[in-house]
Amino acid sequence: MRKINCLLVTLLSSVLVRAGDKIDFNVSSIPASLQTNADVVLRIDETRFEITAVGRAREYHHYALTILNERGDKHARLVLDYDKLHEIESISGTLYDATGKKIKSLKKQDISDYSGTGDESLISDDRVKVHSFYYKVYPYTIEYETEVKYYYTMFFPGWVPLEDEHYAVQNSKITVVCPTDYKFRYKVFNYSKEPVVQTDKGTTSYTWEVSNLPAMENEFGAPSRYEITPTVCLGPDQFEVEGYSGNMKTWQDFGKFVYALKAGKDQLPEPIRQKVHQLTDGVSEPREKIRLLYEFMQQNTHYISVQLGIGGWQPFDAKYVAEKKYGDCKALSNYMYSLLKEAGVKSYYTLIKAGQNGHYMVDDFPSSQFNHVILCVPQPKDTVWLECTSQTIPAGYLSGFTSDRWALLVDEDGGKLVRTPKYYRRDNLQSRRIEASLDPEGNLSAMIRTQYRAEQMDELESMINQLSKDKVMNILKSELDLPTYDINKFDYREEKSAMPSIYETLDLVAPNYAQVSGKRIFINPNIMSRSRRRLHPDENRKYDIIGYYEYQDVDTTEIKIPAGYQLEAVTPKTSFESPFGLYTSTIKVEGDKILYLRQMDRYSGRWPASSYSEMVKFYEQLYKADNSRIVLVKKE
C-alpha cells in the first residue's frame, strides 16, 4: 500500500501545475469573450481524485479565480467542509492583483474553523474551514490549493465547471486516478469527447477537460445545470464506509448496502409491540391498520436530527425511537417500518431526493443522490406513501416535498427505482366562493370560502399546524394582497385523506376597496385570486422551460353593489389558452350584483426555449385579466 502511495505522489508532482509556479494571472490574458456578462472567470481549475484503496481516497484541488467586480466577491471565499470521515490535509492560497503580480499568501491563522451543524440538527460532526482575502480592488485573482483525505468512497466529486451564472471558465479539468484494476463509473453530459486515459505502473488516470466556456445567465424555469452545461458524474462500484462495504453498480446493489445498514434495527420493545396489536388486531382492512399505526407514530414521536459519522446513513434502531420518542427521517421511517412489520404489513424503506430540486435526478447513474427517507407501503389496489417526519400530514399524502420523482425502494433483495405519484391539475385544486357587498363609499365586506386540495394546501398546512393561532391571524392580517383590510374571523378545517383538503373561511372587510368617484365605481371583481407574475422578456432565451407543478383555480364571486349602476367598460368574457395554461373569466351585472367567474388551469410540461415569448405573453395576459378594474357608471 505504502509503495503505491509514494508512486502516486511522484506522479502527482510531475503532472500538475503546483500553486506558486509561475502562471500568468494577468487579467489582460483573459479572452474578451469570457469577460462578457461575467462577474468571475475561472482561470485554471484542476481536481485530482485518487482512489488509494476501496475505502480510501484523496482529493487534490487547485484553482484560480479572477474576480472582475464586487458581485463576484461571493465566489472569492474558500469554504471547505470536513467531518470524521473526511479530513482536510492542507490549504494554501495566494492573492494576485490585476496584472498578475502576487500581493500576498494565505496565512494559517487567517483560516477560520466553524461548526457546520445548522439549526435544523441537534448535532452533527460537520465542520467547515473558511478563508477569504477580502480584497476589494477589482479585478483581482485568488488561487487556492487544497488536499482532502477521505476515509470512505461512497461519494466521488462531481464536475460542473460552470457552477453559477455570470461565471466564465477559461480552463477546468478533473482527473480520476485509481489502481488499473479498480472499477468506477462515469456519465457525461454536454461533453462530446472520450476521457484521456493514461496507464502507468499499475495505476490508470482518466481526465476530462474544458476550455473557454463563456458565462451563462440563469433563466426562469430552466433545466438543471447538468442538462445544459458540461458535466461529469462519477461513482464507484465497490466502496466502503466505516467498515461497511457496498457496491453501487446497479440500484439493486446500492439498495442491498442501504438495507444492510438497517438490518436488525427493527426490534420493538414489548410495550410497543403490545400497543401495535391492541391497535390493529381487530382491524381487517390493511389501509386502516396503516392509518392507525401512522397516527400513533405521529402522536408519539417528533423530528430531531442527529448525524454523527455513519449515523448520516444509518438509522437509529426502532427501540431507540420508541424510548426517546424522537428521531430523524431514517430513524422515524425505520420505526414506522417496524410498527407495520409487527402488524404483518410489509413496507419498504425508501430513499428519495426531497424538496424543489428533487425532481432532477440522474436515474440511469446509480449513486447516492438522495437526501431523505420515506416509507412505501404497497397495497393491492394502490400504494400508500408515508412521510414519517411530519406530525400532521395525513397518511398516504406525500406533498410537493416528495411527489413526482424517483425513489429507491429498499428491502433484503436490494433496491428498485420507482416514481412517486404525481398530483395532477384537478387534484391541485383551489376552489373559491366569495359573497361580498360594496357600500356607496367603496368599502367591501366579504365572506370567502376556499377549498385548497393537495399541493395547493401544502404551505397552508404547515402554517396552521406549526404556528400558533395568533401568528396565523397576524399573517392573514398582513399578507393578503389587498390595499387595506381587516379580518373579522377566520377558520380552518382539515380533511385528512390521501387526497387531503383544507377548507378556509375568511370574513373580512376592505375599506376603500373600490374607488368611487362622482358618477363611477372602479372595482376589481377578482378580490383574492390575482396573478402577480410578470416575466422578464428575453429574446435570447437559450434553454428549455420546465414546469412541474400543475393546478386549477376556480373562483365564483358575487358582489352586491349600490343600486343604479351599469357597466361602462368591460370585456364580458376573457379567454385564452397557451401551452402553459388555460384561462377563462366572465363578468356580468345582474340587477345590483356583479357576477364574476374565473378559471385558471396551469399545465405542467417541458417546452422549447422558442416558446418563452409565448409564456411571457401568457403571464402578461393573465396579469392584465386579473388586475384590471371594471368601471361601473351611474345610470343617467
Added chain:
Amino acid sequence: MITRRPIGLIANVLCLLLLQSYCFAQDRSKGEPAKITAKDFVLPESTIIDSNTNAIVLSEIGSVNFEGNQHSSLSYVFKKKVRIKILNAKAMDLATVSIVLYAPNEVPEKLSDIAATTYNLENGQVMETRLEKQDIFSRQIDKEYVEKKFTLPGVKAGSIIEYTYTKTSPYNFNLPAWNFQSEQYPCLWSEYDVEIPQTYYYIFVRQGVHGFVIDKGSEGKKNYKLTRRADQAALYDRQNEDFILSAMTTKHQWAMKDIPALRPERYLSTPANYLDRIEFQMAKRYDGEAYVDQTNSWKKATEDLLERPDFGFPLQAENEYLDDLVEKTGANAPGIPVLEQAKKIYYYVSSHFTCTDHYDKFINTTFRDVVRKNSGTVGDINLLLIALFHRKGWHADPVVLSTREYGYNLATYPVMRKLNYVIVRIKIGEKVWFLDAANPQLGFGHLAGNCYNGHARIICNTDSASVYFEADSVKEKETTLVLMVNENKSLTGSMQIDMGDQESYNLRQYISEHGKESYFKDIKASFGDDISVSNESIENLSELEAKAKVRYEFKMNQQADASILYISPMLWSDFRDNPFKAQERKYPVEMPYASDKSYIFSMDIPEGYVVDEIPKSAKVTINGNQGSFEYIIGQVEDHIQLRCRLVLNKAWFGPEEYQSLRDFFAFVVKKENESIVLKRK
C-alpha cells in the same frame, strides 16, 4: 435633547445595594417547586392562557451565587430550573435546550449538574423519562464558544418537561441577564435570586411593563475559599495556596407572576427593547484595600474604554507603520485641503476593508493584522480610521452606540453590553463629522439608518459627551417628476426620481449586490407590456455624498382609439398598499426616518379626447402637524397636473397614535389608486 419613550419601557438603573430593604423576617417565599403529580397536568385557570397558547412555562427559577475559583478570585454560579408544559406539537422546539459557553482554552466557563426529565401522564400515572448523559452533545462553535445541547426524551403533546443546569463562570463583570417574559410563551412564575459578596457591587437595569410580586433584599454573610494555583505562583512556590474570604453578602429576590407572551409586531426596531428583563453590570469591586469603580459612570466608562487594549489604548500609540497606508490613500498629495485629505482616507478605508462583524465594537486583533487581512469587526475598521486620522495629526474620536436592531442603550448609565457599534467623530475646522467606514456604500458624513437609535457617547479625554442620533431627525426628501406628452398618437414620458440620502444608500446597497441591470429589469417587469421603458440611468451612483437620481423614459402602450381611457396618474408609488395592515398595536411604530415625498405628474390630454372625470383634490393631516398628505389635481387647457405630497414630520409613533396613522395611510392608498377618465370626443 430628551427623547420620549413610553413610560414603563424606560430601563431603570439602580445600584443593587441601595435596594436592600433589610427585611429579615421572611427570607424566601417560594422554595423548590414540588414534585410533579397527576394534578400538575391539569391546566390552571389563568388569563394569560388562551387558544393561542402552545406551551406554558410553569416556572422558571434562576439563581446566582458566588464561589472562590482557582484564579484567586470569585466565579458566579448560575443555576437554572425550568418546568414547562407542552400543550401541542407546535411547541416541540422547547424540548431542545441549547446553552452557549464562553470557553477559551485557558479559562473556560463550565456547565455541570445537567438533569432533565419528561413527565407524561399515562392511565393516571405519572411516568418519568430521564435524559441520559450520552445524549448531551457538545459542539465547538468556533475557537472561543462551545454549545452544549440536548433534547428531552419521551416528549409528546401534553408532556411536562423539567430541566436544570449550573453554569460556573469567572467572567463576572456581567451576571447572567434574566428574562421574566418570553416572546412566545406565557409564564406562570419567573423568579431570580442573587446573593453577591459585598466585595462586588452591581447595578442592574430593569426594563419592561409588568410588576414584581416579590422584590426584596436582605443581607447575609458567607465564606469563600479562593485558590491561587501553583502554575500561577512564582517558580519556587510549587503548591496551590488557599485563602478564605469572609464577606457580607447582598441578597435579592425578584419574582413575577402570570406574565403574558410578548408577541412581537412589525415595524418595531427590536422586540428586545420591550421584554421584562433585568441585566447586571459590575459597578465597584473591593481590591483588598478600597472599592475601585468599574465603569459605573460615563466618565469612568470613557476612561476605561480609552485604556482598554482592544479599544482606546492602541489609539494612543504612535502607530508610525500606518504612514504607509496614509500615503497609499493619496491624502499626502500636496495642495489638497484638509477636508479632501480626510475624505481620501475615509473612502480608502471604506472601499478596501470588509466588515465581517457589525456587532463587535472592539478591536479583535491589532491594526497591523486588520491591514494585513483587509477585514475586521466594525471596531477594527473604524478605530483604524481614527488611527489613520491621528497620523495626520487630526482630532478624531470613537463614538459608541447601539444599532436599532440591537436595542436601546442608556444615556444615564454606561451598560457596555448594550453597545455594539462604534463610529468616528472628526473635527475639521469648526465642523464636526460623524463617519462610518464599515459600510462601503456610505458617503463621507453619512450614517446608515440603523445608527439612528437615540443615545450615543463620544469617547474622548477632552470633550466626551452624549450625542443623539434620532430617526425623527432624519428628513428624507424624495421628489418624483413624471412628464407625459403626446407623440405620434401615443403618450410618452419621462420619469425622474431624486432620492434622499437613506434611500440612495439603500439603492447603492441593492445595486452593489444585484447590479444596475437587475434593478431596471425589475422595474420593467413591474410595468409589464403596459409601459415600455428606455434610456434608463442612475446619476450619482458612485458619488456617495450626492443623492441618487433615477431617470428613464417610457411609452404607454395603450389601445389606440379606445372610446374611454382610464389613466392612473400614480405610475410609481410606495403606497399602493397600506403599510399598516394590522388593526391594533401594542407597541410603538418605529419607522426609519421622517419623510417628505413629492410626486409631480403632468400630462397632455391625448388628441381627440376630453376629460370626463378626474379625482378630487384633497388634503389631510395626521394628529395636527405630525404629517400631511396633499393631492392637488387640475386641468389647465389640454394638460392635467397632479401634485401629490406626503409628509411625515416624525418617524416614531406611539401605540395610541397608531389608529390615526393607519387611517391616514388608508386615505393615502385610496387617493393613490384613483384614475382619470378620458372620453373620445
